[in-house]
Amino acid sequence: MAGNSTGPIVVGVDGSLAALHAVRWAAAEAAQRHRGLRLVHATDDVSVDYPRPAPTTADLHHVLRMRGQHLLRAARDAAVEAAPGLDPQLELSHSGAAATLVGESAAASLLVLATAGLRPLGRTFAGSVSISAVAHAHCPVALIRGHVAEESPPATGPVVVGVDGSPSSEEAIGVAFEEAAWRGTALVAVHAWDDSFLAEVFEEGRWKLDREAVEEHERELLAQRLAGWQEKYPDVPVERVVVAGRPAERLLDLADHAQLMVVGSRGRGGFAGMLLGSTSQAVMSYALCPVLVARHHR
Structure with missing residues (x-):
């Protein structure tokens, strides 16, 4: 099997409730299997061509970094709540979500991604980032459905x-x-x-x-x-x-x-x-x- 069988479990964090469900699931898996847990948030490049007084590219990047750090800290808290004693690593990337996750998968034992929960019209399709990551990842990929009425899958x-x-x-x-x-x-x-x-x-x-x-x-x-x-x-x-x-x-x-x-x-x-x-x-x-x-x- 490709990937690193003894490597950490990597989780993609995007700020959604579904992602927090995925973090909790991954934290429990990491604790059970004595693996490290790595929480990753990636942002895409932002280009600003709006007229003033719109924010500059530098301003937007700063806000995205601050937001990413906030999301990662929230994900870390969810992981520690699910598996006390776990010390997750946090990674903030600006290389784009799909590229970052595929890169992280090379040294991971498992890549964990969230998919959307139920919508009023029924079940939803997996997102483009999930499909791209699954298609190109170097290790097995777990997709965790966001649950509305449950604390965890x-x-x-x-x-x-x-x-x-x-x-x-x-x-x-x-x-x-x-x-x-x-x-x-x-x-x-x-x-x-x-x-x-x-x-x-x-x-x-x-x-x-x-x-x-x-x-x-x-x-x-x-x-x-x-x-x-x-x-x-x-x-x-x-x-x-x-x-x-x-x-x-x-x-x-x-x-x-x-x-x-x-x-x-x-x-x-x-x-x-x-x-x-x-x-x-x-x-x-x-x-x-x-x-x-x-x-x-x-």
């Missing part, structure tokens, strides 16, 4: 992992087993096969689709993917779920009752230049539980 339920047979999926399986072992909870391994696509292909060729045979084949594939990891983590209870349908929909069905969802950074689909698969992006955008994206570097 859920701490009960199983770890759920999506399995599709890709190299990034294999990385996700390893991360998921490790997380389940750390948390002392069960692992639910989900493998979904697209029955609608196969039905269309077989219909086009005027063949008969044996769904039972296909499902049995998919069950065997999942068992093969999990076998070595179950030997390595014999104390982790494993539930295998093989279903027909779109993978993202099946994973999201389980996300509301999980304490962590693990997905790969890229699945089988997508275009050659894309670093994130459609399933991962959908889970990042809609899952209510924390989502951990395992990195796979070719």
Whole structure:
């Protein structure tokens, strides 16, 4: 796995309530795993071309620095409240949020980012900074959903992992087993096969689709993917779920009752230049539980 497995847990701080939830979650993880905690706030360059008496660029930079320091101190207080005795490092950067977070990820064991909570019209999409950081980070990335009615994300339920047979999926399986072992909870391994696509292909060729045979084949594939990891983590209870349908929909069905969802950074689909698969992006955008994206570097 890329990144530094013994490095600190890095959290992006942007002043939102969701970010404070992410800080608390990361602080508890850092304390449990005996890792350092690094809180990072980044601002983008500001250009001022407004007529006087608008503030100068220097004035705006000063205000942004003051604001950033204030946000970092508030995040530090939240972290210490969640994990007394923790001594977080504070980092204020002016290199832009996405670039800063990707740079920080090189020496981190985990990068933690917040995503927006529920809105009146439903669940919200992951922001551009989160998607960019997940796509280019050097370590696993945890996305923590901001919760309106809870002090922190859920701490009960199983770890759920999506399995599709890709190299990034294999990385996700390893991360998921490790997380389940750390948390002392069960692992639910989900493998979904697209029955609608196969039905269309077989219909086009005027063949008969044996769904039972296909499902049995998919069950065997999942068992093969999990076998070595179950030997390595014999104390982790494993539930295998093989279903027909779109993978993202099946994973999201389980996300509301999980304490962590693990997905790969890229699945089988997508275009050659894309670093994130459609399933991962959908889970990042809609899952209510924390989502951990395992990195796979070719």
